[in-house]
Amino acid sequence: MSKNVIASSAVRARKLSADEIAEIEHEMKLYPDKRAVGLEALKIVQKHQGWVSDESLLAIAKYLNIPIADLEGVATFFNLVYRHPVGKNVILFCNSVSCWIMGCDGLREHIKKEVGIDFGETSEDDEFTMIPVPCLGDCDRAPVMMVGSDLHRNLTSEKIDQIISRYRNK
Amino acid sequence: MAKIVIDGVSYEVNPDNNLLQECLSQGLDLPYFCWHPCMGSAGACRQCAVKQYRDEEDKDGILVMACMTPASDGSIISIEDDGAKSFRSSVIESLMISHPHDCPVCEEGGECHLQDMTLMSGHNYRRYDKKKVTHLNQYLGPFINHEMNRCITCYRCVRYYDDYAGGTDLSAQATHHHTYFGRHEDGVLESEFSGNLVEVCPTGVFTDKSFSENYTRKWDLQVAPSVCTGCAVGCNTTPGERYGSLRRIVNRYNSEVNGYFLCDRGRFGFDYVNNDDRLKEAVKQIDGNEEVQSKEKIREVLTEIANGATIGIGSPRASNEANFALRCFVGDENFYSGMSDSEHELSQLVLGLNRDPSFQTPSVREIEKADAVIILGEDVTNVAPRIALALRQSVRNKALDLAKDCNIPAWQDAAVRELAQHERSPLCVLSSYVSRLDDIASDSLIDSSANLANIAYAIANKIVNSAPAAADVAAEYNDVIDRVAQQLSAAKNPLVIAGTSSDNADLIKAAANIARALSKENGTNLCLLVPEVNSLGVSLLSGTKNSLSSAFERIQNGSVSSAIIVENDLYRRASHNEVDSVLDKLSNLVVIDQLPNATTAKANYLLPSTAFSEHEATFVNYEGRAQLSFQVYRNQSNAQSAWRWLSDAEDGDVDALVNRCAAEAKGFDKLGNLLPDPEEFIAGMKIPRQSHRYSGRTAMKANLNVHEPKQEEDSESVMSFSMEGISSQKDASILASSWSPQWNSNQSISKFQEEVNGELKQGHTGAMLIARSETAGSYFPPPTVESTNKLQLALAYQIFGSDELSAQSAIIQERMTDAYVSIAPVDAEARDIKQGDMVELGDFSAKAIACIRSRIKPGTIAVYCGDNQIDSHALAVNIGILKFEDSNTGDGKGKGKGLSGLIVSDLLEEEY
Amino acid sequence: MVNNPLTKNIDMSRPPKDIAAYEAADGYQSIQEIAKGHAPDDVLQLVKDSGLKGRGGAGFPTGLKWSFVPQGENTPAQKYLVVNADEMEPGTFKDRLLMEGDPHLLLEGMIIAAYAIRASKAYIFLRGEYTVSEQALNIAIKEAYERGFLGKNILGTGFDLDIILHTSAGRYICGEETALLNALEGKRANPRAKPPFPQVSGLWGKPTIVNNVETICNLPGILTYGIEWYQSLTKGADHGTKLFGVSGKVKNPGCWELPLGTPIRDLIEGHAQGMQNGLELRAFLPGGGSTDFMSPEHLDLKLDYGEIAKAGSRLATGTMIILDDKTCPVGMIGNLMRFFSHESCGFCTPCRDGLPWVDEIFQGFENGFGNEKDLQILHEHVDYLGPGRTFCALAPGATAPLGSGLKLFKEDFERHIIEKRCPYKL
Numbered sequence A: 001m002s003k004n005v006i007a008s009s010a011v012r013a014r015k016l017s018a019d020e021i022a023e024i025e026h027e028m029k030l031y032p033d034k035r036a037v038g039l040e041a042l043k044i045v046q047k048h049q050g051w052v053s054d055e056s057l058l059a060i061a062k063y064l065n066i067p068i069a070d071l072e073g074v075a076t077f078f079n080l081v082y083r084h085p086v087g088k089n090v091i092l093f094c095n096s097v098s099c100w101i102m103g104c105d106g107l108r109e110h111i112k113k114e115v116g117i118d119f120g121e122t123s124e125d126d127e128f129t130m131i132p133v134p135c136l137g138d139c140d141r142a143p144v145m146m147v148g149s150d151l152h153r154n155l156t157s158e159k160i161d162q163i164i165s166r167y168r169n170k
Numbered sequence B: 001m002a003k004i005v006i007d008g009v010s011y012e013v014n015p016d017n018n019l020l021q022e023c024l025s026q027g028l029d030l031p032y033f034c035w036h037p038c039m040g041s042a043g044a045c046r047q048c049a050v051k052q053y054r055d056e057e058d059k060d061g062i063l064v065m066a067c068m069t070p071a072s073d074g075s076i077i078s079i080e081d082d083g084a085k086s087f088r089s090s091v092i093e094s095l096m097i098s099h100p101h102d103c104p105v106c107e108e109g110g111e112c113h114l115q116d117m118t119l120m121s122g123h124n125y126r127r128y129d130k131k132k133v134t135h136l137n138q139y140l141g142p143f144i145n146h147e148m149n150r151c152i153t154c155y156r157c158v159r160y161y162d163d164y165a166g167g168t169d170l171s172a173q174a175t176h177h178h179t180y181f182g183r184h185e186d187g188v189l190e191s192e193f194s195g196n197l198v199e200v201c202p203t204g205v206f207t208d209k210s211f212s213e214n215y216t217r218k219w220d221l222q223v224a225p226s227v228c229t230g231c232a233v234g235c236n237t238t239p240g241e242r243y244g245s246l247r248r249i250v251n252r253y254n255s256e257v258n259g260y261f262l263c264d265r266g267r268f269g270f271d272y273v274n275n276d277d278r279l280k281e282a283v284k285q286i287d288g289n290e291e292v293q294s295k296e297k298i299r300e301v302l303t304e305i306a307n308g309a310t311i312g313i314g315s316p317r318a319s320n321e322a323n324f325a326l327r328c329f330v331g332d333e334n335f336y337s338g339m340s341d342s343e344h345e346l347s348q349l350v351l352g353l354n355r356d357p358s359f360q361t362p363s364v365r366e367i368e369k370a371d372a373v374i375i376l377g378e379d380v381t382n383v384a385p386r387i388a389l390a391l392r393q394s395v396r397n398k399a400l401d402l403a404k405d406c407n408i409p410a411w412q413d414a415a416v417r418e419l420a421q422h423e424r425s426p427l428c429v430l431s432s433y434v435s436r437l438d439d440i441a442s443d444s445l446i447d448s449s450a451n452l453a454n455i456a457y458a459i460a461n462k463i464v465n466s467a468p469a470a471a472d473v474a475a476e477y478n479d480v481i482d483r484v485a486q487q488l489s490a491a492k493n494p495l496v497i498a499g500t501s502s503d504n505a506d507l508i509k510a511a512a513n514i515a516r517a518l519s520k521e522n523g524t525n526l527c528l529l530v531p532e533v534n535s536l537g538v539s540l541l542s543g544t545k546n547s548l549s550s551a552f553e554r555i556q557n558g559s560v561s562s563a564i565i566v567e568n569d570l571y572r573r574a575s576h577n578e579v580d581s582v583l584d585k586l587s588n589l590v591v592i593d594q595l596p597n598a599t600t601a602k603a604n605y606l607l608p609s610t611a612f613s614e615h616e617a618t619f620v621n622y623e624g625r626a627q628l629s630f631q632v633y634r635n636q637s638n639a640q641s642a643w644r645w646l647s648d649a650e651d652g653d654v655d656a657l658v659n660r661c662a663a664e665a666k667g668f669d670k671l672g673n674l675l676p677d678p679e680e681f682i683a684g685m686k687i688p689r690q691s692h693r694y695s696g697r698t699a700m701k702a703n704l705n706v707h708e709p710k711q712e713e714d715s716e717s718v719m720s721f722s723m724e725g726i727s728s729q730k731d732a733s734i735l736a737s738s739w740s741p742q743w744n745s746n747q748s749i750s751k752f753q754e755e756v757n758g759e760l761k762q763g764h765t766g767a768m769l770i771a772r773s774e775t776a777g778s779y780f781p782p783p784t785v786e787s788t789n790k791l792q793l794a795l796a797y798q799i800f801g802s803d804e805l806s807a808q809s810a811i812i813q814e815r816m817t818d819a820y821v822s823i824a825p826v827d828a829e830a831r832d833i834k835q836g837d838m839v840e841l842g843d844f845s846a847k848a849i850a851c852i853r854s855r856i857k858p859g860t861i862a863v864y865c866g867d868n869q870i871d872s873h874a875l876a877v878n879i880g881i882l883k884f885e886d887s888n889t890g891d892g893k894g895k896g897k898g899l900s901g902l903i904v905s906d907l908l909e910e911e912y
Numbered sequence C: 001m002v003n004n005p006l007t008k009n010i011d012m013s014r015p016p017k018d019i020a021a022y023e024a025a026d027g028y029q030s031i032q033e034i035a036k037g038h039a040p041d042d043v044l045q046l047v048k049d050s051g052l053k054g055r056g057g058a059g060f061p062t063g064l065k066w067s068f069v070p071q072g073e074n075t076p077a078q079k080y081l082v083v084n085a086d087e088m089e090p091g092t093f094k095d096r097l098l099m100e101g102d103p104h105l106l107l108e109g110m111i112i113a114a115y116a117i118r119a120s121k122a123y124i125f126l127r128g129e130y131t132v133s134e135q136a137l138n139i140a141i142k143e144a145y146e147r148g149f150l151g152k153n154i155l156g157t158g159f160d161l162d163i164i165l166h167t168s169a170g171r172y173i174c175g176e177e178t179a180l181l182n183a184l185e186g187k188r189a190n191p192r193a194k195p196p197f198p199q200v201s202g203l204w205g206k207p208t209i210v211n212n213v214e215t216i217c218n219l220p221g222i223l224t225y226g227i228e229w230y231q232s233l234t235k236g237a238d239h240g241t242k243l244f245g246v247s248g249k250v251k252n253p254g255c256w257e258l259p260l261g262t263p264i265r266d267l268i269e270g271h272a273q274g275m276q277n278g279l280e281l282r283a284f285l286p287g288g289g290s291t292d293f294m295s296p297e298h299l300d301l302k303l304d305y306g307e308i309a310k311a312g313s314r315l316a317t318g319t320m321i322i323l324d325d326k327t328c329p330v331g332m333i334g335n336l337m338r339f340f341s342h343e344s345c346g347f348c349t350p351c352r353d354g355l356p357w358v359d360e361i362f363q364g365f366e367n368g369f370g371n372e373k374d375l376q377i378l379h380e381h382v383d384y385l386g387p388g389r390t391f392c393a394l395a396p397g398a399t400a401p402l403g404s405g406l407k408l409f410k411e412d413f414e415r416h417i418i419e420k421r422c423p424y425k426l
């Protein structure tokens, strides 16, 4: 990989933490090519940092010695890599067909009213970011959404209120 | 050969190609976007859909993408089928959904592939009435503009930039209809071949920035076929002029040389031609004062000089005509090549080897076909950039072989890359510091030139015993010597590259030994690079013994007192002190050049010469291929071609001079073949330099004189300064700007090729001047190495900066660096030098910025030999370096550019 | 003998069986059997003979697919098995059940498949949102290594296999097998051109088989209980059982393992207990979002690949989406179009630029701006985005509900235009 001396972005890279490095190193053993670890590394860093900042992106590219531009191409391809800061809890709100039939639009309105956020937005207190997600594969218990890594099913407005307050008070 | 039927007509085609390529080869009009003749198929745009039928009974057929379907024997297809046509018009309608429709202000307008295809595909009425998708643009550096809203997502840019040219800082980002092509953030595109994006992009996303600022529609440019003067590759170009200024350069197809691509020096390095500093009048210089001289007066002066003993110093950047005219003027024995002593000597060595029947000099296209390459000491990317791009293709031959075994056709580009992964044909680079080709090198050996030469001798010896063994080579190299010898021996098409820029005869000799050892039937590919556009031409014209120092000696000892220097700044050829003392000794110095420089400052008579775009000329490239470059427009000052100042005939025409050179100069007998035969043109009609749509011709000078001027006549050329005549379509050998009905973009080139990627119909690719002699030479004996503790000097060339003329173009200057020296960390530490410190060199007069790199041979100091900031000829081979201890180092950084133009992969990571 | 080999161990009210419990229920018997000396080719032949068809959507015969992997001396030594667990087809929720409910079944199946194609490395490509599956699989993989079913020289056969769980980051296109391979390699998940097929040049250019989770989960049963048993499970022309699901406004939405050939009516009116009170069945998508609408008149058809195809749709994933008479069909199709439009990878023109237009038109309908011209454009796009026109099958998938819906719900579309609003909105 080459870099332009003056615009050398490398200077701006943050230092990966020991934990991040250890986890990335673990992934390296699983794939014959380090490029394959790019997405994994993005997810690892996101797990620790909440999102992938430019500095993190550079740090990963540098660590894996893969072109920054390529890594950015991958980072921006996938829904679950956040290239902007997100709230403490990310709500992955399913708005695919079964959930739609089961009334997810109303629930989205409800969240908008109660938490003050729509898709792509973060609440003022930085607690929640809501992102639409394709079918979560739990259509028999629609509507569904995830908060962080937890799945919540058979949603109603009341249930959503409970869930929100639970995460808020965590 | 396969037989296929297209719309009821039977054609003989090559089954290894896809249907799209074969349709185009047959001259049929089938729209496409993502396919590119050099990059194969992607299948992304879906614009090339045709109907394919199972057999003659099948009336329904299915839609297939022509670019993704092999032209197999017995195929029956239809381009004209209604279903196929309506699908193609739907595709173009989709592509135009978010297109800004800004053709009036778009630099691509009038030569836009998208415009052509939109019309050809039959989309004219816009039905989409929703919101368009818009994007933000990026700053991509001084060369390229970015206007993403025009993007049609054909993926050509990234396929070219990353896959073809090996760039790493451009990528596709995001998804669905938000897909974006750019860098990860604003910044200069790093690739030395970024300019080709302008031509690769089928619309106006990537456009030529300097052209945009001086914009003219394609049809309003006056153009002629030209040859790039940036280096010795001699890429074919089409410069375009309007209102007396040169506006841009685009690629001109030559199947053997540059194909479809140029490097950024060639594309963007022309602007010095428009420089206000251009010399305009012949002057007599006395004590800093200038006195304008008439042409008659100059003639008198020259006649007087000719009576006495006069030395003529030619130049590797001057044309054959200029050098030859000078030689005629001063006499063979008084003519000097004007190269530095060592370069003169190395060039003569190169010439000799180029005549040896054991070798053949590969064209750029042949370089692409090499399946094992070794490079000895040349920084190809910075010396002969277009060849570096070719080498990037050569390493893919392994992939193509693997694909063949798996029945994957070569045009299935992504599939071939996927199959091959990191498998590449071997490329071994021997250099004192890491090169820009290292990312594709199978072996990269970094050592001193002397050691590298020995390693190379050892490789030759490993290939055949009869090649003399090297002195001592460190045992650590045994494996790699075995491996490389084996790879080269096993290759069908091995290639050895060396050259004069390494400033080391042993490396060239070692290269010859390796090539000789490989002993291929028609000669082993031995590519010996020289740095300047006519290095080889001037070497052919000058005597072996006529080195610059022998000229200097004659001046110093007083045996001559007059000299004529043609287009050569001697301060780049010898140490400044020496040149000063020699020139001061002369009583009569006539200098002919385009721009002022240190040498012109010393002239008693300074005569302005025309630039490459302002005269017709021939140049000899690194292969010995002579090429003809036409005049594009007339210089409006009193400058004239260098040869014309020296020619005795008042109105001698250039063709006559070319013919005389062919007749009189040894080795130039084929030069005359380059000249088009006027008899071939119907009724003596000339070929217009202006397109049939050229506008404002009669009004262009209305601000000076309201009377419509008579059209300028060109009595010397087969081309005319007008739009009348026989169109260049009819004679592709003089094809400046390709155009064909419905094909206004550069993609029209397929209409002029024998077949896609083939030679131009009627065209010729140049004349090969160097004949192989009957008898082969023999092996060179290996050198004896003296070891030294001092730092060894190596010269570092820069694509942007090391070429004298292009370095005077404003946009190139934006990519240039200040003087720098590369050193290894240990050498820096020993001298307490930090990254970016100012250092003093040699006799401690030259200053430069320290560039500490991890991959440079300790004990080597690579000095940027660019724009004469460092008097490199004054530096000893064993050089000293010292930290520059001045309190205000902060502003000691040269011209304030720092190292911004330097793209190195191994810069030591300290904050700079 | 069992008649529900896929779900026999599954009880979602408790964690999945651990390896011991799994073994106690005939688990890993097939591996023990293979270790007694069955050659890979025998296993391949068995799977071929079983008639198993891929459950990932296309229904391609599994054994036949495996047989395209080049074998022998002059072929690459490294071959890969990849399990497609990227389940993201709208309305599809079957692989999740298998992985959360009985992860060892998948691992056992993978060992069989990898053995048959001689792959020493296998990846499970799991969609990132399936965190419960991820946990279950991680535990199961660890157990299988400890028990010697994975790793080097499995049960003394000389066969090595590593299974690596890869979690993705949410993109429907990653389910397309060649896009999946690009994603696994850490690249943008654009599909690849076929040919060359992954069987010849797949992951890192090596021969690769991609199979769906459910497909793989069929293998342990086939090897343990034999072909005759397997073929006796069915009630129709295709062999074995399959997971069938129902979502939408039915009384008891869910996912059940049923013999192939089960009548649709049994599924919707039996297992799913029919429509919720006050609602009528208007239509249904038989196998996820990329299938054509079917209507109540089709209720007595069998859930077989061929029979559903004859009715003009596809069995595909076998998970049905029910449209009731109070839900707007135009809105439902619009929802699907938005999904497909967003999930287009952006590689080929019709899909990338055609679907967003379609999506925008549906929004127009929803908001009362739809007109006849828009309808015309929708009709054109059915053809324009159809099979063979785009680079992969994503866009053709979208045309299935679009094309069938335009026909079936013609009046609804027209009402949107005439009334300048969605008539289903109060």
Ligand SMILES: Cc1cc2nc3c(=O)[nH]c(=O)nc-3n(C[C@H](O)[C@H](O)[C@H](O)COP(=O)(O)O)c2cc1C
Residues within 6 Å of the ligand: C053, C054, C055, C056, C057, C058, C059, C060, C062, C065, C084, C085, C086, C087, C088, C089, C172, C173, C174, C175, C176, C177, C178, C210, C211, C212, C213, C215, C216, C392, C393, C394, C397
């Ligand atoms: C857009 C698209 C999405 C797909 N998604 C999935 C998926 O999530 N899971 C799956 O198993 N197959 C999916 N497929 C089908 C796969 O490409 C492939 O056919 C399948 O994994 C093969 O497995 P099988 O032979 O076991 O059915 C998808 C296909 C397309 C075109």
Ligand code: SF4
Residues within 6 Å of the ligand: B020, B031, B032, B033, B034, B035, B041, B042, B043, B044, B045, B046, B047, B048, B049, B065, B066, B067, B068
């Ligand atoms: S994808 Fe495109 S141009 Fe491109 S050529 Fe084919 S389909 Fe054809």
Ligand code: FES
Residues within 6 Å of the ligand: A094, A095, A096, A097, A098, A099, A100, A135, A136, A137, A138, A139, A140, A142, A143, A144, C090, C091, C092
């Ligand atoms: S549609 Fe929401 S979980 Fe399936």
